[in-house]
Amino acid sequence: MLDVTGLTKKFDDLTVFERFDITVPRRGFTVIIGPSGCGKSTLFDVLTGVVPRDDGVISWQGKSFDHLGGQAAYMQQKDLLLPWLPLMDNALLPVKMGAAGMANSRGKAVALFKRLGLRGFESYLPGKVSGGMRQRCALVRTLMFERELVLLDEPLSALDAITRSRLQSLLLMLQSEFGKSILMITHDIEEAILLGDQLLVVSPLPMGVQEQYALNQPKPREIDDPTLLKIKAHVLSRLKENAIHE
Amino acid sequence: MLDVTGLTKKFDDLTVFERFDITVPRRGFTVIIGPSGCGKSTLFDVLTGVVPRDDGVISWQGKSFDHLGGQAAYMQQKDLLLPWLPLMDNALLPVKMGAAGMANSRGKAVALFKRLGLRGFESYLPGKVSGGMRQRCALVRTLMFERELVLLDEPLSALDAITRSRLQSLLLMLQSEFGKSILMITHDIEEAILLGDQLLVVSPLPMGVQEQYALNQPKPREIDDPTLLKIKAHVLSRLKENAIHE
Amino acid sequence: AERLTLMLDWFPNVDHLPIYLAQQRGDFAARGLEIRIVSPSDTADALKLAASGHVDMAVSYEPQAIIAASEGLTVRVFGRLIEHPLTTLLFLRNRGIEAPRDLIGKRIGYTVPGLMDVLLEAFAKINGIDDYTAINVGFTIAQSLTAGRVDAIMGPFKTYETVVLDHLGYNAGYFELEKWGIPDYDELVFVCGTAAATRHRAALQSFVEAVQVGIDLARQDPANSLEAYLKAVPEADRRTETEAFRLTLPYYASHQRLSTVRWQQFADFALRHDLIERPVNVDHLLLQETE
Amino acid sequence: MNKSTLLAMLLIASVVAIWEALCRVWAIPVFILPPPTRVFATAIVRADLLLPHAGVTALEIVSGIMVSLGVAVPLSMWMFASPSVEKAMAPLLVTSQAVPVFAVAPLLVVWLGYGMASKVLMAAVIIFFPITITLLEGFKSCDAEYRVLFDLMGATFWKKMRFLYWPWALPHFFAGLKVGVSVATIGAVIGEWVGAQMGLGYLMIQANARLKVDLVFAAILWLAFMGLTMWGLVGLVERRTVQWK
């Protein structure tokens, strides 16, 4: 279980969040949704030690950590592919860097490339493929990490509906079959409702959890399920309240 | 009217599209939707001369052009903000570069910043704001161009539902009040249906128009309009056919 | 054989001809010496390295040796190569300079700051040149003279720059220092450090003997001597070196006895004219059996 | 004083200490390598002698940098604008680096005389090359995507230069300038071999001829100090200018 309490982060005079609490159950799928610029990515950055926190306690499986850099796989909002490495080598980077075991990692990557529709582009340089393909490659790279906790920052934002729904099933499989604990940021309410066991709606700066839903419906879910539709409407109205006031 | 016929583009041995035809009516709103990596961005790049075309004719308002570099405003999929300029200066770049008149351009930018929820961040450097805020800034920059034709490549992909719907209305206003001709790529079917007068579903490599819908419903539209829902279902099934085969 | 390293004062030229001649003929080997000849990067290097014992012997100049002694460097002079000044105040003929006083109000260049500028000052004072502009020209001798940037230069050798200028079509005249009030001195001398002076005493003696043999031979048979030198230093330009050799011939040392009186005269002169700051007793500088 | 500064000072102190120990233990004669204590002492005690010379050299260096920038900046922009100019100029530039000072010294003297101009020119020639090359590489390092964006905005070459290529190349430019100001000191010294009447290079030759090696090294110390000051200044301007990094 990931247990975060009293987390505080300020950029100069901008308070991104103050005394923020969040709990991610083991093998659970927690989704964060909130307006653009509210501090979601910053939360992930603080959790993984990309930026230092000002205050708060982060504990993972009972142990307290400065940050989860060595504990979690993190897919950032930018794809951050190395321009000089072909897609396959970019995906295999965690293996080379020691964040994943060597055994059969190539086979795993090949399978993921196939599954994510990147077959045939293994040897392309990142500059020569589309935005969505870059994002998919970055996702493969994240999945190559052998870490139980997975943080995903808008992993599917650049993808079309179909590719997106395929990858949603992939994420579900990751949770159910490989026992990963997933914390994901998305701005797509349907996606949040289809995937999450726990759904956190956060408010704009300073960020805070405004509403929290526990979704116990079995997965895979259908979006036209009436309870889900009701939750969707509710979340939407919640988000509207927070929206930018002109 | 933008009239493109026989457009062909190859990268080495990869044919992105061949003898591709497309027509964008003046003051119309044309939306292109298709699977990731199928060549949509490449089409825009060819139209604007970012990459040279191999063959085909591009004509805008009856005149034939090598490319529309000087005729169109183009928002690329990457935000391409200059890291050393504050957001406001980035947005005002087209004015400085002569792609837009000077008169009242700052007032216009200020209004857009307010409307897009960027007020207060005018003097932030791009490295210090969120991904969605960068995308919004890039959109403001595109809207500062004084060009009748506007090409938008997934302009709202990094935004949450509410911000997104606000900006959708903004785009509609751009079409109706400022008489712009808009050609937009999106991977959100609802967005396509809510905004488009014409909807093109394209197939994967080599890219071709697979289906074309004319949408005459008045705007703003509601997504739960039954005809629209029917179209949505239809498009979705179309896209599914094209999807990556594992 | 006893191995000794000799560092020249500058790149090999005809001034060093007797050394190369002795080397070629085996005069060193015959005395049980094996001599290695190296060139320095700067005219002061050789003396410094000899004083510190990093080379066994060096070719130096009398003024330089006296400056070194004054600065407390532990050097000893044990032989000589050229026994009169070759350094002159050089000018182009046909430009109205007949006597030193004709240089009043002119621009006079000098080659090495710290040395030639001081000599120039002394020369000017002695010869009544009470108004002139001194300009450091480095080694752009022919260029600055012919381009008219300066009217005369302190420092060029009467045996070398004159030849070069002649070959370029200019007729050079010069004032010889020793004829215009500056004490006579040994232009090129052999120096060593104090350690080498005791350790290699005999070898150093044999070395200067062999050099003197070379000098004598060069006088007797100039043509063959020059050939031997040109063979040893293939980069040398035959035409210039031949002419320079002819001019240098009279100045090679006639014997290897260093005159304490003459050296002391120059040392006193140097002190008087600020070439050195502390007095030098040449008895401690010169290394020889007896005067 | 933080840890890093402390460590830095320690390292420098140990280099100086090793130098001092070397001189004493191996008994290296003063006229080959004077011990640092002596060099520092001379540098301070003889400041009255060194200062005016240092002033002249500093002036030459600064003028050399100015002249260099005046040529390097437009030239690298021109080479960047036209690949054929680059192709044509590259061999000339590389050749210009292969010409040692004594070969051109006579030319300089004939053309420029013995005044300041020839020294400034020598310093300028030496600094010029690294600045031009690094600036050119900086311009070239600009991502094509951004160039395209500016093309779409109808930006002229000059506007692209000012708003895109220059900011982009600035970190490269400063790297080149840092190399430049450091070699500028030796540039000025070399220039002063071409017959100067003042300047640290002149003083060094003079001191060397008189076997005052401690004065030679004291002059080097002053040169190094000047080089470091300029290096620091460039670093300061860099941090002020390239704030977005």
Add this chain to the structure above:
Amino acid sequence: MNKSTLLAMLLIASVVAIWEALCRVWAIPVFILPPPTRVFATAIVRADLLLPHAGVTALEIVSGIMVSLGVAVPLSMWMFASPSVEKAMAPLLVTSQAVPVFAVAPLLVVWLGYGMASKVLMAAVIIFFPITITLLEGFKSCDAEYRVLFDLMGATFWKKMRFLYWPWALPHFFAGLKVGVSVATIGAVIGEWVGAQMGLGYLMIQANARLKVDLVFAAILWLAFMGLTMWGLVGLVERRTVQWK
């Protein structure tokens, strides 16, 4: 032959033509500036004399570059790894640039003798600086976001070096190396002042003292040719290595 090459050749030809015209029209004496025709002729006619010297110098340059790389690469990595080392080394490096050869020549002779070592060292010292600085700036130019990514993957410093910083710094490195190989020629020439018996620098000083200025310039021509060849080679390796640009 394409247009750009043609233009390049034209420019070079016109520089040579102006030089020739200058010499003839103003009747510049050969010992001040020989006309290019004469320089070319000497360079070819005296090839038998020049070639062995050029060979020695080339060997010194190549060895100098190797030595330089051998020091510059680890040093810049070390400076990059530890800012306090950078802070400490920067003054030493800048100081090393301010030391003229004649001041240290006796030291070099004392330590290294008259063989090749002292020349190689001098060449290395000169090349070393631009390579170290540009490489360091190259490492530093790496975006923090990528560094963070590698941290998250648990990459060690050496893995980050190999897979991230090096590829990132390569364009900078090559810019530095280009400056380096160009100044290497003058480095070797300066090195040959430290008591050489062979090499183009030695030949030039000799020829210069004898006012054989055409031979001096012929040697420069050979030097320039060597510099250009190395420049071209570096460019070739760069295009092979930095293919993703």
